[in-house]
Amino acid sequence: MSHLTIIEQLDDPEEARQSGRKKIEWARQHMPIMTAVAEEFGAEKPLDGEVIAMAMHVEAKTAVLTEVLAEAGAEVAITGCNPLSTHDDVSAALDANDAITSYAKREVDEEEYYAAIQATLEHDPTVTVDDGGDLVMAIHEDYPELIDSIVGGCEETTTGVHRLRAMDDDGALRYPMFAVNDTPMKRLFDNVHGTGEASLSNIAMTTNLSFAGKTVVVAGYGYCGKGVAMKAKGQNAHVVVTEVEPRSALEAHMEGYEVCPMAEAAEKGDIFVTTTGNRDVIVEEHFERMADGVVLANAGHFNVEINLDELDDLAVSRREVRDGVEEFELDDGRRINVLADGRLVNLASPVAMGHPVEVMDQSFGIQAVCVREMVENGDAYDAGVHDVPDDLDREVAEIKLAAEGVEFDGLSDEQVEYMGSWQHGT
Known part of the structure; x- marks a missing residue:
């Protein structure tokens, strides 16, 4: 690789790894959705053989998503999506995982930032997971040869979705992307x-x-x-x-x-x-x-x-x-x-820890099932921006409610028929 991983840039990588591991373990024990997804993914290996490139805010909650994707069988290369949002110790803990390579480092300049994004793309990804759109832009501008082998991707945030929709409107987006930001389980809680x-x-x-x-x-x-x-x-x-x-x-x-x-x-x-x-x-x-x-x-x-x-x-x-x-x-x-x-x-900010763990559990649960959907059913999606399938959004909501011990009503057969019919009048 032309760009150094985080481990190669730290004075005491083992100390950083241990510190990052504590943060990840704390986050994971408060993420019941990701725990449920991890159990399913670990058993079924739905991402076996896939290579995932990620540009995200590399901190503890993101690390849980990254490790769950690796546990599902994927090789993962990750970097930051902002020069100041990476936690170096978390990045080091990820890089210590044999299935994960992390190039994310805090306080990088613009050249280093984009070099790290390019480094993830040198792994020849088949799936992309992005926060802000920089990864997708780099593929289309600098690595167009990867597009034919990419089955699809997910975009996490409002700004990234805006950029992707602009690309789509111009006919420039050449593989399918889920607008994770726009689905209810993301917008109503994370945002x-x-x-x-x-x-x-x-x-x-x-x-x-x-x-x-x-x-x-x-x-x-x-x-x-x-x-x-x-x-x-x-x-x-x-x-x-x-x-x-x-x-x-x-x-x-x-x-x-x-x-x-x-x-x-x-x-x-x-x-x-x-x-x-x-x-x-x-x-x-x-x-x-x-x-x-x-x-x-x-x-x-x-x-x-x-x-x-x-x-x-x-x-x-x-x-x-x-x-x-x-x-x-x-x-x-x-x-x-x-x-x-x-x-x-x-x-x-120097003290920033990002969004609360429970909130990101929901957002990253959506990311995980969307990656699974792209790998399993990518042929069903044309190039462009797609809404997250409603059944996936509901799946994550139901996992969360079950974890919280919250019960809710369901529709009877008669109610389902009534709501689906146009023939019922006064």
Whole structure:
């Protein structure tokens, strides 16, 4: 390989491996869905002979998914999908598995980041599992010869699905991909509760500040924005929502939040959280209106939502005032604090642990059964973006409910017939 694995880059790989193994074991004991999937996969080996390339946030919960795919018979090559979200000890623990090669390392530059993605592709994958779309883009741009042997893949996050749908609309996506982000078991839990809880908890831990009594500005009222707004409100913050989509703005208004343009919100906010997946959400005109001491955080996938170039141009100085907090001082003395270099705060801040274990258990359960579906029934899917089959989504929900000891009703035969018929009238 032209790129070093994580083990080859660490001063004390054995110590790191042991530390990472503890994190993985803790996560796994709180992931009943993945435990059930692992039992099935380990017995049936549905991925025997497959090679899986992964670009993910390499931390403990992701490691559980990675190991379960390996236990199903696959060879796995994994790297990070963000330069700051990898836990090196977890990466080392994965690389110690004979069936897994990990190239993921924290705090890499852009060249190292993309070299690691390319390294996973040198394993000649038959399946891809991506978070953000960079892996799929690299295949289409730099390794098109792999496309004919790839049966399909899965995309984890909102930004990645947006990119894939744009590719699909242009006729550029040349193998089938499941939009895991868009299925209910992902959106309703990971995006809402996971992003909401993890973003706010990591902002609090990074800054040691409270939300109570503050004004929190949430940019974007999609599923992630809803989660951040709801959790901030639950911590006694006043929440202001900014939106560009009229129905989402109306929904936020009807749910009791103040809604206004960012130019107005910039004058009101104490803490700003971007959740749009788009660029230039907070820019120069907004920085100029902000109060001294505001905190800016991004919960979107890429570090483009807060325009740091424009902020840097306005600043007369910048310095790190806490681990993961960079202060930009403007010429009038106002200070604007940016968390985690504008990268996704729930994973890239120095104290970040990502989404709660139980939430990621659901998302990775979907990923696992979708990989199985692509391997077993890939011929049924044309090149392009596909919704996760509803029976797979329900399968994971039922596993979770059983693990929680929650019983629920079912339809009678008469109810099924009634709901499926158009002939019943008044």
